[in-house]
Amino acid sequence: MIYKILIVEDDLTIASLVNENLKKWGFASDYVRDFNQVMAEFTKMQPHLVLLDISLPFFNGFYWCSEIRKLSKVPIIFLSSHTENLDIVMAMNMGGDDYITKPFSMDVVIVKLQAILRRTYTYYMENQNLEAGGMILNISDTTLTFENTNIELTKNEYKIIKLLMERKNTVVSREDIMTYLWDSDSFIDDNTLTVNINRLRKKLEEHGIRDIIQTKKGMGYLLHDERVF
Structure with a gap:
């Protein structure tokens, strides 16, 4: 690096x-x-x-x-x-x-x-940054940038994008995301995750990042390592 x-x-x-x-x-x-x-x-x-x-x-x-x-x-x-x-x-x-x-x-x-x-x-700088679809997530200061613009994230939005970027091009189950967010998938309303995902998608779309998080019905979510215009 x-x-x-x-x-x-x-x-x-x-x-x-x-x-x-x-x-x-x-x-x-x-x-x-x-x-x-x-x-x-x-x-x-x-x-x-x-x-x-x-x-x-x-x-x-x-x-x-x-x-x-x-x-x-x-x-x-x-x-x-x-x-x-x-x-x-x-x-x-x-x-x-x-x-x-x-x-x-x-x-x-x-x-x-x-x-x-x-x-x-x-250790290695590679482990401090995650990249996908033109986005760069800096783990050391929790910032997400796209085309040199910072995208403000809530705590949950940061954790969701981090997990999806770590497993980019792979379907991540809703259960895995909920466990990662709240340390439990037992007492959280399933709609709460949907709301968080939709807010994150909308925020990304406002910065020109469209359809990068896809819903896989009955499975979970997948983040593509490519830009979709």
Whole structure:
């Protein structure tokens, strides 16, 4: 798995140099050039880690850190010339995972970056994402994306899509789904599952994902690993 790194750095010369070094280490990295589009770039890239400066045009790094945290638990490393303890404490309190002061050594950046990636994405990244029909379900932060758009899911909707994606192209019985959702299939009204499935289908259809969950009468449900237009 190639890790994606997004660099949000005020000095574009530094951003470019960091970007080049990260690519030499095998990362898929890029940096923000339009600081009005930080969240758009984040949503488009869906990075595994963000390198974030504090002093930025328009809004500072603390602001963007809080905005990212509304959507994701992705690791954030602050890169800043601010050396005051108050800034470091604030960065950590806002959701940062580490703090590197400028001027910095790229060796230090790489070592810290690798350490955080190891801690965050244990074992294999393949096990952290499920893919089917153009959808990507990130197990680590429970987000479902389609064509770079996040689809908000309830707890039950997430569990249903996760189970169906894990067993894509295979019929999953209603009993299995109900047991997975409620740890029992004995005391749950059968219509409750139907309601949950229909709500999930409607939500997917609103994002252009049609007929991907099929009902197999008397058997259960099947999720196809292909897009249906």
